[in-house]
Amino acid sequence: MHISPVLWQFLVKWLNSSALFPREASTIAPYADALYFFLLTITVVGLILVAVLVFGFAIRYRKERNPVATQVEGSTLLEATWTIIPLALFMVAWIWGALLYFRIYNPPTNAMNIYVVGKQWMWKAEHPGGQHEINALHVPTGRPVQLTMISQDVFHSFSIPDFRVKREVIPGRYTTVWFEATTPGTYHIFCTQYCGTNHSVMIGDVTVLNPEDYQKWTQGSTSGTSLSQNGERLFASMGCNSCHSGSAAARGPNLAGVYGSKLQLSNGSSVQVNEAYLRDAILNPSQHITAGYAPIMPTYQGQISEDGLIDLVEYIKSLKSNYRVQQTLTTSQSNQAAPTTPGTVNP
Ligand code: HEC
Ligand SMILES: [Cu+2]
Incomplete structure (x- = not known):
């Protein structure tokens, strides 16, 4: 199924200008379209084949010409053919689709x-x-x-x-x-x-x-403060720092470097810490207790907006080595012009 590049480009150009088909503006688009056109071609070829055979046989074997049908009692070759060809086509579509799927669902690490x-x-x-x-x-x-x-x-x-x-x-x-x-x-x-x-x-x-x-x-177009800076403020104003102060005596774990790490949980399992896990750890702390810690972290369900959670997640992600948390809101805000707590849910 080889289409010459010139013909292909012409086809895509024509489709784009016809407004029936979106432009191809990402790296994945040509790959997605190639599979789409492959499936479309198979479908159309199958449709034509069936339609031609139905009409052809209807005319060729119509009643006036062949009043009595000749029964064919099975042919292994025929059955093998109509099993193997569709199977092969479906396997190609499936493998091609799976490869594309993995490509689409796995972002490059430098994204x-x-x-x-x-x-x-x-x-x-x-x-x-x-x-x-x-x-x-x-x-x-x-x-x-x-x-x-x-x-x-x-x-x-x-x-x-x-x-x-x-x-x-x-x-x-x-x-x-x-x-x-x-x-x-x-x-x-x-x-x-x-x-x-x-x-x-x-x-x-x-x-x-x-x-x-x-x-x-x-x-x-920057607002002046990055997400993690907003998160840092929220971390202080929500009182997270009282337990996650980063010091050895703190009641909560040191959050530096936790993002991307493999965290041991008290039930014996372990998790890879990503954005989703951090969000969930803030909203449902009792669902997964970090090994070696008491289940004392309160839930923040309904108290932080999604934007606020994103800020906190970005802040925790930014904590690489040891961090020093803002101890109180007042000292942190003395040089920052932000009178309200960003990201908290207004009742
Ligand atoms: C009362 C003390 C306390 C407060 C307040 C608290 N935490 Fe925790 N936090 C803990 C403890 C203890 C754990 C470990 C046990 C667990 O998983 O629940 C924990 C675990 C976590 C974890 C999971 C990652 C890890 O290393 O275990 C995250 C993320 C986290 N806290 C973020 C926050 C944020 C953000 C806030 C503020 C919105 C907050 N915590 C407020 C005590 C606290
Ligand atoms: Cu919608």
């Missing part, structure tokens, strides 16, 4: 992470450097981007058709998706899961910039 919070009815993007966007997302070309996404209310689904990217955004759990944009430009974001009255306006734009422009954008 930059951006958080996306979905809510009725908007998309909020939070960059680690402190850039916040609503119904917009700026990304550079040539660099893998991973989105860590969560919903603040109901099920949503985040889709960028031109990147061939779509993933459910679920309340209470981080889901991730990654892509590498190839072409500067503006592309649609859609919510593809019906989520209430204004579902149809839960849309936005991804702006893909070349690396230099992206750099400029990052500097020009």
Whole structure:
């Protein structure tokens, strides 16, 4: 099934200009499309084959010409043929699909992470450097981007058709998706899961910039404080530091370097600490007790917004070696202009 590159490019160009087909603007897009066209070709060829045979036989063996049918009592060759050929085709589709699936679901290790919070009815993007966007997302070309996404209310689904990217955004759990944009430009974001009255306006734009422009954008639109700096403040104002002060005598474990590590739990199992685990450790501490510690950490369920949790997660991620926590809110805020506690849930 070989299509010459020229013909292929022509086909893709024509499809794009016909508005029937999204542009191919990510590294994965051509691969996803290749499989799509393979499946489409097989389907169409199968359809034509069956249709031609049905009509052909109907005409050739119509009643006036062959009033009595000749019964064929089985042919091993025939049966083997119609078993093996479809099986082979399905195996190709399955293996091809599985390889693509692994590619789509495994972000490269050098991917930059951006958080996306979905809510009725908007998309909020939070960059680690402190850039916040609503119904917009700026990304550079040539660099893998991973989105860590969560919903603040109901099920949503985040889709960028031109990147061939779509993933459910679920309340209470981080889901991730990654892509590498190839072409500067503006592309649609859609919510593809019906989520209430204004579902149809839960849309936005991804702006893909070349690396230099992206750099400029990052500097020009930062809020001044990074997510982890917000998290540090929240850590102090929520009183996390009273137990996680980092000192040996503290009641809670030292959180430096915990991200990415393998944590031993009191029930004998162990976990790989990622963003999802950190979030869960704050909301449901009693579900998984770190070995060697008493189950004294209170739950923060309902007290911190998803944005606040993202800040805390980024802060804990940033704690590499030993850290010194802000002991009280007042000392920490003396040189920071933030009168309210960022990220806490307003009643
Ligand atoms: C009353 C003391 C106390 C407070 C307050 C507290 N923690 Fe904990 N925390 C603990 C203890 C003890 C553990 C270990 C036992 C467990 O897993 O519950 C723990 C475990 C954790 C873990 C799991 C990782 C690890 O190394 O065990 C995270 C993450 C964490 N706390 C974050 C926080 C954050 C963020 C806050 C504030 C919002 C907070 N904690 C407030 C006592 C506390
Ligand atoms: Cu939605």
